[in-house]
Amino acid sequence: MKQTEKPRSTSIARRLNRHFRLQQLGGIFASDLALAVFAVCLWCYLAEAERVAKWTLWMDRSISLGEGGTLWQMLQGATYSFTLRGAQAQAFTVDAGRFLSIFAAVMAVVFVCQIIGWLCKCASGTAEIRRYLKPIDDIAQAAERASAQQFDESKFRDLEDAIYHINAATPDAKLSIGDTELAGLEAAVNNLMKRMHESYRQQVRFVDDASHELRTPIAVIQGYTNMLDRWGKDDETVLNESIAAIKTESDHMKTLVEQLLFLARGDMGRQQFKPEQIALADMLQEIHEESEMIDHKHPYALRVDRLCAAFADPAMLKQAVRILVDNAAKYTPEGGGITLRLRTDERGYPCIDVQDAGIGVAQKDVSHMFERFYRSDAARSSQTGGSGLGLSIAKWIVDQHGGYFEVVSAEGVGTRVSIHLPQKTETQTSASVRSA
Structure with a gap:
């Protein structure tokens, strides 16, 4: 079996090596040509700027090779001519032989070194690619060996019988076979059942x-x-x-x-999420003005320590902050102040604070306050007009942005809820959304 697999992988490695080396050779020619064109253009510009008071692009230019039987002699005798256009036309001729001969010699040495390195890569590339393909070869050979083995059918019958007798309605139901060869499969099935039970319990x-x-x-x-x-x-x-x-x-x-x-x-992953670059100070200013217009029972303050921008969905992020502001207003007595603050955290990332002077949250309830339908006590009941879902929605929105919450609260003093947003590019945010 190994004798058939090795030639196959070697053939693939050779084809890949040939493909990569041809691409590399094309890259060598292209880069050398680009370097030569750039060097000649730069030399011509310097020669013109040295002889013309005011350099202009609009000139007639030409390079003439010298006479001789070899390319080296032709380069040594080369001249560069350029003529100014217009009423004050002037013609200039510059000796280009020294520059072209030195540059050609340097490029020849560089090209020879590149070709030597390329040939070395051609010789060792197949073996290097074969090393990268070795894990795939090992997997293929292991699969071939596994398919060729004769398994004990009684083990499959025992597995089938054990799965059949699992009581899915029991939360602690587990698959138990007692066979070390099937221990990995047993653990995988039990982990799957555990996740299914947890999902069912949450639903x-x-x-x-x-x-x-x-x-x-x-x-x-x-x-x-x-x-x-x-x-x-x-x-x-x-x-x-x-x-x-x-x-x-x-x-x-x-x-x-x-x-x-x-x-x-x-x-279900069907909520539309359209991030863009937004100015957080402008967004908080809108929320501050809306809150003052809607709620006349609490004084609102806005602090902007530092102007920050974020790549976020403007409607969703505004909804999350509005939820925090509404929540602060519900649990703050009339006349108690509510402050919106924009700052950067210790990492330099954008941070939005919503601080109130309300009843506060007990420490034992802080870790649960973003759970769905959670209410800490009788004071935080549906009589305040809430459904127990607002903070859950805010958490979902912040999670989509890759951020997190920080809660500082003291009973009878007030609560500060902070939204920490990461500094992400458009590509990173789109990737996180797809992974979510």
Whole structure:
């Protein structure tokens, strides 16, 4: 078997070596030609600038080779002529033999060294490529040996029987064969089942939380509808109260459904992400002005320590900052200040801070505050108007940008949430989006 595989890989290595060496030879000729043209043009320019008061591109130029039987004699006798155009036409002739002969000698030495190096690469290239192909040859030979072996069919029957009797509904269900030869396959199946159970658990929890969040507004709407049916037809007070409550709860349901759809599209990779170069100071200025116009209960301040730009989706990043600002307003008493700040962190990367003077977050809850539907205590309930999904959406957006959050909070003092953004190029950001 090895005798058949080795000639095959050697033939491939030779073809690859021949292809690469021809490309390299073409590169040698092209680079030498470009160098020669550049050197001659530079010498001509220096010769003209030395003899003409005001150099111009518009001149008649020519190079004449000398007379002689050899190329060397022709180069030594070469002259360069150029004539100024216009009313004050002047003709100049310069001896180019010394420059051309020296340059030709240098280029000849360089070319000979290049050809010697190229020939050495041709001789050793096949063996070098064969070394790079050796892992592929080893894999192919191992596959050939594996396919030629006669496996014990009873092991396959034991594996099939063990997989058949796995209870997928049990969270700690594992595949156990007891065969060392199949230990790798057993570990792979168990890891796959573990990830599937974790994904299933997250989906069940998400559906339960979403159902719980929708159950409350539906119950409120149903209750007010029944009240309208009984007494609200003729009672204007009951009618107005019911309409206001139904409108509030329907708006809450609309917001919740939109947030659920946003996260669902994000999890499926269908959320549009269009990054571009944006000025963060301008974006924060817009958010600051909008917040002052919408919320009159809190004083807003904007600090720009340093002008920063970021390659980001402007709509999404603005949405993430708006979520932090809205969250700060919900949990800050009336009159408490909210500050937006643009700065750079210790690495010199852009950083956006949203700081409030609110109720704060307990340390045990900080690590969970970006989880979906998470609320720390009774004070942070749906009565504040939130759905428990805003910070999850903000985290998804920041993750898409390759950034991260930093949270500093003290109960009764306030909270500062910082968005750290990386300095990425357009190519790096596009690649991260594709990998996500």
